[in-house]
Amino acid sequence: MEKSTHDSVLSIKPLIKILLVDDREDNLISIEAVLENNGFNFVKARSGRQALKILLTEQDFSLILMDVQMPDMNGFETASMIYEREKLRHIPIIFITAFDFGEDTIHKGYQAGAVDYISKPINPILLKAKVSVFVELYKKNHQLMAQEQKLIAINNELEERVKHRTEELTRKNAELETKNRELKKINSDLDNFVYAASHDLKGPMANLEGLISILFRKVSDKIDASDIQLFELINHSVAKFNRTIKDLTEITKVQKDLEEEREQVFFKQIVSDIKSDITHMIEESDAQIEEDYQVQELVYAKKNIRSILYNLLTNAIKYRNPKQRVRIQIRTYRDGDDIVLRVADNGLGIHPDQIPKLFGMFKRLHTHVEGSGIGLYIVKRIIENNQGSIKVESLPNQGTTFTVNFGANSNVVDEKIQQHFAH
Amino acid sequence: MKKFNSILLIDDDKASNYLAKVIISDIGVTAPLHVSTNGKEALDLLQDYCDRNQADFPDLILLDINMPVMDGFEFLEKSKELSCMHTHQPLIIILTSSQYHSDIERAKSFNIHYYISKPLTEEQLREIFEVSLS
Structure with a gap:
């Protein structure tokens, strides 16, 4: 060797x-x-x-x-x-x-x-010995010099390569930044477009809704059951259309809401507010909600944390298993520096094939429940926009567990430290 | 129900105007109703009332925001210059499909208290009349 x-x-x-x-x-x-x-x-x-x-x-x-x-x-x-x-x-x-x-x-x-x-x-032996000492020395020297030359060459090459790479990285970085700016602008344009479009669709749709109801009033005593059914279908379509527009507006609002002020919020308070908003839903389904907050608070836009919890809770009730009492467990805990929220239910569950579609736009996996399926899309978008992640584990007929990791930057302590340093 | 002298509907959308007319008549308001399809037309009409027939000056105005030629906000701004607007102080209801926060805020700056998001319903109109006319 x-x-x-x-x-x-x-x-x-x-x-x-x-x-x-x-x-x-x-x-x-x-x-x-x-x-x-x-x-x-x-x-x-x-x-x-x-x-x-x-x-x-x-x-x-x-x-x-x-x-x-x-x-x-x-x-x-x-x-x-x-x-x-x-x-x-x-x-x-x-x-x-x-x-x-x-x-x-x-x-x-x-x-x-x-x-x-x-x-x-x-003395020939002495001469040979002395000469060989110097020859060896010379060889060693020569070897060292050759090695040094080689090292210098390698070093130069490395420096050249590093320089080249650095230049390339700087260039790529600049490219990425430009692309990023472009994308942000496109994204914002798109949001504005969707917002404007959904808004412009609202007016004519509202008119249509009103005109249909007037028409129905005018002709209701002259038409038969099949005509009435036709009216119902029209109304159903109009309602669906209105819901879609509302959802589209919601999606664009998420982006706008990102600029919302982050503040210190308490899980218990948020859940309590939601529970009182959906009292009828909880009573009707006789849902049993267990709460365990090992982490009490986090720093988040109130509107956004509410939206996340609202969607997860109402989903757990909507997609309940009719054969048993709804049981929902809400738990917060710490995973290293990260704050984690877990919402588990004993509902219908989701088939493994369907899980990848869960967070998509307009994906509704259970057809018996009214809804546009926009909720989880919005939830995911909010979480990811705040540097967090959401994952789901589910088994059909056993239940679903959503785990939200808010990441470390939602820690209240961090915020306090930052404030401390800011002063 | 209080009797109105006359009602002015300012909107370029025919279907919307038709609906408003039906609803107004359904709740038993029988006053004469005029339609202007933009702010400019409405201003001219109101000017005419000022000049020639103040007795019949509209005491209820339903106003859309997005209109060609002159929009609702410009109408509100310009109508301040009409002397009889001050004497008659008509009830103004903004009736629009705009839900832009900025539009709502702007409406408030004109001291408009009723901002209805289309579609207009009988219930909404009845409620407004009950509150503001009693």
């Missing part, structure tokens, strides 16, 4: 170039002979001057092996001239010296930049 990484990093094996500097040809040859099986590439110089000349054009040496004792310009002098050049400072020099050098010489050598010494006569 590790090997393969190395291989991939070192895709180009470095060429090991060694500069041999000695005024004596035989010395050069013998050094070359000792090291030749290692696949090194040798460049030979017969003097310090020649070595400097070579180094003018070639700087990629891994190592310099240099005799100290040379006529004209000795090894130390050559070394200090080599190291004057910035480009060459990384090349290590091993000095080869014939005499037993003393402390003084070593000092001079190190000052000139030497990294090691080897004495004559050359």
Whole structure:
């Protein structure tokens, strides 16, 4: 595993170039002979001057092996001239010296930049070992540099990609914002249109209703039962039409109601108000309503929370199971930070196939009950517009449970904290 | 039932006017009834009464809001300039299918106390007469 990484990093094996500097040809040859099986590439110089000349054009040496004792310009002098050049400072020099050098010489050598010494006569094993240390060092260095280059390249590429993505995201975001604005406008136009249209339909329909009743009064003593039935059908259609218009107006009102002020409301109070509004319905059905408020209050538009509870409660009564007493359980509780309302009944229930249609517009699942089926659509729309969610669980003939999650932003505490920070 | 001098119905909708006439007559009001199909026509008619026949100036006006040429609100605004409107102070009922909140609020600003959403019914009209004429 590790090997393969190395291989991939070192895709180009470095060429090991060694500069041999000695005024004596035989010395050069013998050094070359000792090291030749290692696949090194040798460049030979017969003097310090020649070595400097070579180094003018070639700087990629891994190592310099240099005799100290040379006529004209000795090894130390050559070394200090080599190291004057910035480009060459990384090349290590091993000095080869014939005499037993003393402390003084070593000092001079190190000052000139030497990294090691080897004495004559050359011990081949020692030479090989010393050279191999520097060659290995060079290889490692080379490897590190290659890795660094690669990392820099990867980094640049990543930065480029991130930049590209960010630009793309910014552009997409702007597009989305534009689309969102357009959609909001279309939505509002549509609502206004529906409101205006339903409103314009109301007038003629009201006239029709009145005209029919006058016509009926005028002819009622002259017509037979089948004609009367015809009138009833007409009235029924008119009533249905009026209901539809009313519902359409309701839908558009939900949108307008969204701008309603949110306030602190108490579940118990809202349910109590609704119960008194639908007293006849509760008495007639002998409904038993159980209430358990573990969460007492929330922040919501009063009109909207009323609409939600009203629809869920009246639905539970409307779609009751005639074979048993209506039992409705209203419960509020906390799920983490979220406020949850649960309304469960023991009514007719909904067939699983029908559940997906439940929250649609104008879907009435039980035909025996009068109603347009707009209620749950409105309920869902209110809840979702307030960042909440509603789900339903139901079994035919066993009952239905609606679970409304108002989300965390309906918490009264939150609101108080916000007010606290606002001051 | 109090006797009206005359009644003015201002609405461009024929069916609506027919219904109003039937209902008014059904509850036993027999006063002469005039129809104007827009505010301008009604203003001209009222001006005429002012100028020539103040005795028969309408004391009940049923007014629609959405009409061509001159709508109900403009009529209410302009009718303020008619001197005999002040002397006679007719009972004005707005009869419209508009349920726009803004329309209702605007009607209130004209001190109109009766705002009926169509269709007009016998019961509504009877109730208004009982309250306002007793």
